[in-house]
Amino acid sequence: xxxxxxxxxxxxxxxxxxxxxxxxxxxxxxxxxxxxxxxxxxxxxxxxxxxxxxxxxxxxxxxxxxxxxxxxxxxxxxxxxxxxxxxxxxxxxxxxxxxxxxxxxxxxxxxxxxxxxxxxxxxxxxxxxxxxxxxxxxxxxxxxxxxxxxxxxxxxxxxxxxxxxxxxxxxxxxxxxxxxxxxxxxxxxxxxxxxxxxxxxxxxxxxxxxxxxxxxxxxxxxxxxxxxxxxxxxxxxxxxxxxxxxxxxxxxxxxxxxxxxxxxxxxxxxxxxxxxxxxxxxxxxxxxxxxxxxxxxxxxxxxxxxxxxxxxxxxxxxxxxxx
Numbered sequence: 001x002x003x004x005x006x007x008x009x010x011x012x013x014x015x016x017x018x019x020x021x022x023x024x025x026x027x028x029x030x031x032x033x034x035x036x037x038x039x040x041x042x043x044x045x046x047x048x049x050x051x052x053x054x055x056x057x058x059x060x061x062x063x064x065x066x067x068x069x070x071x072x073x074x075x076x077x078x079x080x081x082x083x084x085x086x087x088x089x090x091x092x093x094x095x096x097x098x099x100x101x102x103x104x105x106x107x108x109x110x111x112x113x114x115x116x117x118x119x120x121x122x123x124x125x126x127x128x129x130x131x132x133x134x135x136x137x138x139x140x141x142x143x144x145x146x147x148x149x150x151x152x153x154x155x156x157x158x159x160x161x162x163x164x165x166x167x168x169x170x171x172x173x174x175x176x177x178x179x180x181x182x183x184x185x186x187x188x189x190x191x192x193x194x195x196x197x198x199x200x201x202x203x204x205x206x207x208x209x210x211x212x213x214x215x216x217x218x219x220x221x222x223x224x225x226x227x228x229x230x231x232x233x234x235x236x237x238x239x240x241x242x243x244x245x246x247x248x249x250x251x252x253x254x255x256x257x258x259x260x261x262x263x264x265x266x267x268x269x270x271x272x273x274x275x276x277x278x279x280x281x282x283x284x285x286x287x288x289x290x291x292x293x294x295x296x297x298x299x300x301x302x303x304x305x306x307x308x309x310x311x312x313x314x315x316x317x318x319x320x321x322x323x
Contacts, residue, residue: 029042038069042062059078060092062078063078097133106137107137109129110130113126125302138158223317232259235262243318270294272290273292275288288303303322
């Protein structure tokens, strides 16, 4: 049976970079943690905290290390304090849920994940973890129903199904990423904008040729390659002039943030997996895929949807949604 997929996530670097000396200590601690050298990692992160006690990245990383060492009590204290000092960050709530789930406190885990999602509605990891917690809660409820009425066939079937989804709770650690000098707000979820009332239905067109879908996918892969090469100009060139920025922020502000996130890591690899192209007309398409992001400081794998439009013979991104 599958284990409960509760994972620890790293804080995402957004708008600024930590002081060099502090960043070195944090990055070294993250590498030591990844190598399983927990004692040395803790010593390194404590050194960083001695220089800057309120640094969110160092505090977050210490919470990861303590979790790996089995010191759940102190880890809970750290993550809880981070939610109080930086309530806009979703990851500390997620990590509290990890620990609560490992202790069988699924109601607390559910509450923490729901708060994580309220903080960052497009945080796919929290949604997946919340589904696992719900499945575990459902399993417990069906088991209780059978204790009361062992002849309940429907409860037996449902219990069997949920047990295929969940087993004993477990966790795996993802290395923490560099944090900003002050905690940065995560990107808000892209808003679903209703179509204008006067908009006419899209005309019915014949199914485009197979090479149209291939051209769309080629553009998506080129976009991912530019990102992997840390080519900010090339990456941004794949966004249409009419691109709907997340949260409706100004295009210049959005581009500035994206450039920082592309240039901050030392290395980036972006993979496009299980891509599906749906042609919505001759010049419009929707692409869904799993985005496998890897850098020297952060790993993530989440579902991505791109709405593409063709302008002057080139496919570009009109909308981008995660989760």
